[in-house]
Amino acid sequence: MLYREAGQFKTRYAADMAIFPIRQDRIGILVILAVAFVVIPYFGNSFLLQAVMIPFLIFSLAAIGLNLLTGYTGLLSLGTGAFMGVGAYACYKLATIFPGVHILVWVVASGFVAAAVGVVFGLPSLRIKGFYLAVATLAAQFFLQWCFVRIPWLVNYNVSNAIEVPTRTLFGVPVTGPNATPTTRYLIVLAIVVAMTWLASNLVHGRVGRMWMAVRDMDIAAELMGIRLLPTKLLAFAVSSFYCGVAGALMVFLWYGGAEADVFNINQSFFILFMVIIGGLGSLIGSYFGAALIFMLPILLRYVPDQFGIPIRSATVEHLSFMIVGALIIFFLIVEPNGLARLWQITKQKLRVWPFPY
Amino acid sequence: MNLLYKIFLDPFVQMAAAPDLLAQTLWEGLVAGMLYALIALGFVLIFKASGVFNFAQGIMVVFAALTLVGFYELLRRLGVGPAGLAAYVALGLAVLVMLALAWGVERLVLRPLVNQPDIILFMATFGLTYFLIGFGELVFGGDPKIMIANELNLPRGALDLKILGGLVSLQKIDIAAALIASIMVAVLAVFFSKTRIGRALRAVADSHKAALSVGISLEQIWVIVWFASGLVALVTGIMWGARSEVSFALQIIALRALPVLILGGFTSIPGAIVGGLIVGIGEKLGEFYWGPLFGSGIESWLSYFIALTFLLFRPQGLFGEKIIERV
Numbered sequence: 001m002l003y004r005e006a007g008q009f010k011t012r013y014a015a016d017m018a019i020f021p022i023r024q025d026r027i028g029i030l031v032i033l034a035v036a037f038v039v040i041p042y043f044g045n046s047f048l049l050q051a052v053m054i055p056f057l058i059f060s061l062a063a064i065g066l067n068l069l070t071g072y073t074g075l076l077s078l079g080t081g082a083f084m085g086v087g088a089y090a091c092y093k094l095a096t097i098f099p100g101v102h103i104l105v106w107v108v109a110s111g112f113v114a115a116a117v118g119v120v121f122g123l124p125s126l127r128i129k130g131f132y133l134a135v136a137t138l139a140a141q142f143f144l145q146w147c148f149v150r151i152p153w154l155v156n157y158n159v160s161n162a163i164e165v166p167t168r169t170l171f172g173v174p175v176t177g178p179n180a181t182p183t184t185r186y187l188i189v190l191a192i193v194v195a196m197t198w199l200a201s202n203l204v205h206g207r208v209g210r211m212w213m214a215v216r217d218m219d220i221a222a223e224l225m226g227i228r229l230l231p232t233k234l235l236a237f238a239v240s241s242f243y244c245g246v247a248g249a250l251m252v253f254l255w256y257g258g259a260e261a262d263v264f265n266i267n268q269s270f271f272i273l274f275m276v277i278i279g280g281l282g283s284l285i286g287s288y289f290g291a292a293l294i295f296m297l298p299i300l301l302r303y304v305p306d307q308f309g310i311p312i313r314s315a316t317v318e319h320l321s322f323m324i325v326g327a328l329i330i331f332f333l334i335v336e337p338n339g340l341a342r343l344w345q346i347t348k349q350k351l352r353v354w355p356f357p358y
Numbered sequence: 359m360n361l362l363y364k365i366f367l368d369p370f371v372q373m374a375a376a377p378d379l380l381a382q383t384l385w386e387g388l389v390a391g392m393l394y395a396l397i398a399l400g401f402v403l404i405f406k407a408s409g410v411f412n413f414a415q416g417i418m419v420v421f422a423a424l425t426l427v428g429f430y431e432l433l434r435r436l437g438v439g440p441a442g443l444a445a446y447v448a449l450g451l452a453v454l455v456m457l458a459l460a461w462g463v464e465r466l467v468l469r470p471l472v473n474q475p476d477i478i479l480f481m482a483t484f485g486l487t488y489f490l491i492g493f494g495e496l497v498f499g500g501d502p503k504i505m506i507a508n509e510l511n512l513p514r515g516a517l518d519l520k521i522l523g524g525l526v527s528l529q530k531i532d533i534a535a536a537l538i539a540s541i542m543v544a545v546l547a548v549f550f551s552k553t554r555i556g557r558a559l560r561a562v563a564d565s566h567k568a569a570l571s572v573g574i575s576l577e578q579i580w581v582i583v584w585f586a587s588g589l590v591a592l593v594t595g596i597m598w599g600a601r602s603e604v605s606f607a608l609q610i611i612a613l614r615a616l617p618v619l620i621l622g623g624f625t626s627i628p629g630a631i632v633g634g635l636i637v638g639i640g641e642k643l644g645e646f647y648w649g650p651l652f653g654s655g656i657e658s659w660l661s662y663f664i665a666l667t668f669l670l671f672r673p674q675g676l677f678g679e680k681i682i683e684r685v
Contacts, residue, residue: 076477132673136662136665146655274481315500316496322491323496326485329481329485333471337474
């Protein structure tokens, strides 16, 4: 009813392989991009931009990073928070050692540092599988976090032992630091996230992505088919850590404006893993759904009782929101173990054939 | 050279110079290892019988301990009998709560998720963790509580031994913990290998479908297993709580117990014990003799590196069942 593709014929292989084969989908994605780039910065207030949209985009990016590793390659990792931290600290060091080079260059470059660290900690993945690997990646989490706290060189011997983001400008407009407006920062984060999502989408639809999925489905069979396991798994670790590293750098430079090692603790890793699993393993759009749900749910829970004038102490709200998030995770897993992305697909399919499903 | 000397020789020279200090460190490692082993045991029980990697074990420990203390305080406020009686009644009530929890988990979480991939079940235990954290804080409040060790007649004080030319001090509560842990492991081992339910548990672990087809009730088995690991959690909570205090910070020890688990293998009860001892002793020795070299706090990751080293040679852990993959 809302959604008909009648009359759209595919006459070339390229059209058949397209990521958005249906015209309505292409229009839809353009509308979403237009809203994100024009409408939200124009009409949104600074609370919406600063406290909702920027973190949502950054978490989505991190979730995409973890999804490439866990959802597409089947390697369970609990070290996401630490890899984000590597990105943030690398970006800080690079930006203060070479203040002349533009900050956005360093945000991307810090991803490569995170990728290198990710490869090192990905090495055991060739021998260790499943939950054993998940626990092994916890070694990365705890070791790196210990490094962040114990090595003062990483924060330029600050007294506060925290990253303090310097002010940097782009075409004369401050991008980072206390003077940057939420709108500028939002647009930069959005541009980077969109570009990297496009990159990830091409990656998973191409040869590399198919190699990853073959390894996920069964690595011995993939090896027999001529896929070399070590480079494939390490590449997955590298790309995933790259995404997480960039997300970490964005988080500190364009959202928090300063951070301690505690930001990148184990809870952050779990948080990202929630997003990936609730959103849908092996789905890029699922990463966005997951980030939206897991990140916005506590915010909503905090504001809804206020709106209805129900007096609840803030501590009680905190506890209740923990309970509700926990119960909702279980609920969503029971309703649809393949995540919100699958629910989205089902909805789209239903809309296509409605009101005559047969 | 100096650094190499400090890493490879100096600690051993120190050990030889002060054997009593070494003995004390070893004992502390042993006790810490025993307690890690207890947590790991809770994990292993559930993993063995349902293939669920139960992340909620840590919070179950806290929850069990809080329930016990909470009931005790409630009973005292209602004016029930002497302190000792109230403590044991509270213990009984806490056991009942763990049974209810096991039943609830089976009914509301596991039963709808039968036959799902492992990672989904793992994720569900995350949800359970969050739920229990929120619920526990809502009911018992976030403040640390004192474990009712005296009221439960647990021994107090220290036992000073004069050996190796020095004084080695053993806390009596630690000895009790070691004893109780050994008894519990022995009982569980017998239960798993000799009884009818134990055999059913192992059958379920092998294959859900096959077990169902020979008439084993999955539901019943899962309640039993979660109840057993709830009991283990209660004992662990009492023991850890008696050493420090009962607070939500305790759930972090579950993360410390994970290396124990991969070291020993997810499916092996003796593995949990041996792994716990290796990790506990390694951690304490490392912290005491090598810690000053790196700056303190290395025990947060040292155990993971110990476990990783073992894992590179035996990917299924020391005692885990050999992983056979077929294409």
